[in-house]
Amino acid sequence: IKKDFDVDEVKKAVANLKENAIECGVNFMAGFPYETKNDILKTFSLIDDLAKIDPKIHVANISIFTPLPGTALYDVACENGFKVPDSLEKWGDYRYNEIANLPWISSEIKGLLKTISLLTRFDFVSENYRGAGILENKKILRVVHLILWKIANIRWKYKFFSVPIEWRIIEIGRASCRER
Numbered sequence: 001i002k003k004d005f006d007v008d009e010v011k012k013a014v015a016n017l018k019e020n021a022i023e024c025g026v027n028f029m030a031g032f033p034y035e036t037k038n039d040i041l042k043t044f045s046l047i048d049d050l051a052k053i054d055p056k057i058h059v060a061n062i063s064i065f066t067p068l069p070g071t072a073l074y075d076v077a078c079e080n081g082f083k084v085p086d087s088l089e090k091w092g093d094y095r096y097n098e099i100a101n102l103p104w105i106s107s108e109i110k111g112l113l114k115t116i117s118l119l120t121r122f123d124f125v126s127e128n129y130r131g132a133g134i135l136e137n138k139k140i141l142r143v144v145h146l147i148l149w150k151i152a153n154i155r156w157k158y159k160f161f162s163v164p165i166e167w168r169i170i171e172i173g174r175a176s177c178r179e180r
Helices: 007-019 037-053 074-079 088-093 107-119 139-158 165-179
Strands: 025-030 058-064
Touching: 007 037, 025 037, 037 058, 037 107, 058 107, 107 139, 107 165, 139 165
Parallel strands: 025 058
Antiparallel strands: none
C-alpha cells in the first residue's frame, strides 16, 4: 500500500512518543490480495511488540482491506476476482470493511479476519479496562462491554480466534439494526 516507512521506524516512533508522554494510537489493515496467513500473524506480532514498547498504546482497528477505485491495489483486487459493482445502486450498497469483498481469501482466513475485525472494536491489547465511553450511563450495556472487552483481551493474549460465538452474536445484532 506504498507506505514510506518500515516496521523498525514504526517501533522507533512508538518509543519516541512514549518517551515524550504522547499517547499513541495505531491502525492496521489485513486481507490484501497476495497476503498470506503468515503475513497476518506477523502483523499480530508487531501489535504485540508495540504494546511491549508502550503498554498504553491504543490499537484503534485492524480493518479489512476494501478495494476502492483509484487506489493502488484496486486493479490488483480486480485481477484477483473482486467483483466491481455494476451500477450506481450497487455501489450504494457496497460496504467498507467487509470480508465478502475479498474473493481471494480462504474460508479459514475469512473467519480469522471477521473475528479480528469485531474484536478490535474493544481495547483488546490493553490489560487495563479503559471504560465503555458513551455507554458509561447505561449499566447493562456497560457490563456487557466489560465482559466483551475481557473476552477480547483473553482471545488476543492467547491468539485464540476459533469459535467466536460472542462476536457472531454481535454481528447478527449489527446486521439486524442495519436492516431497520
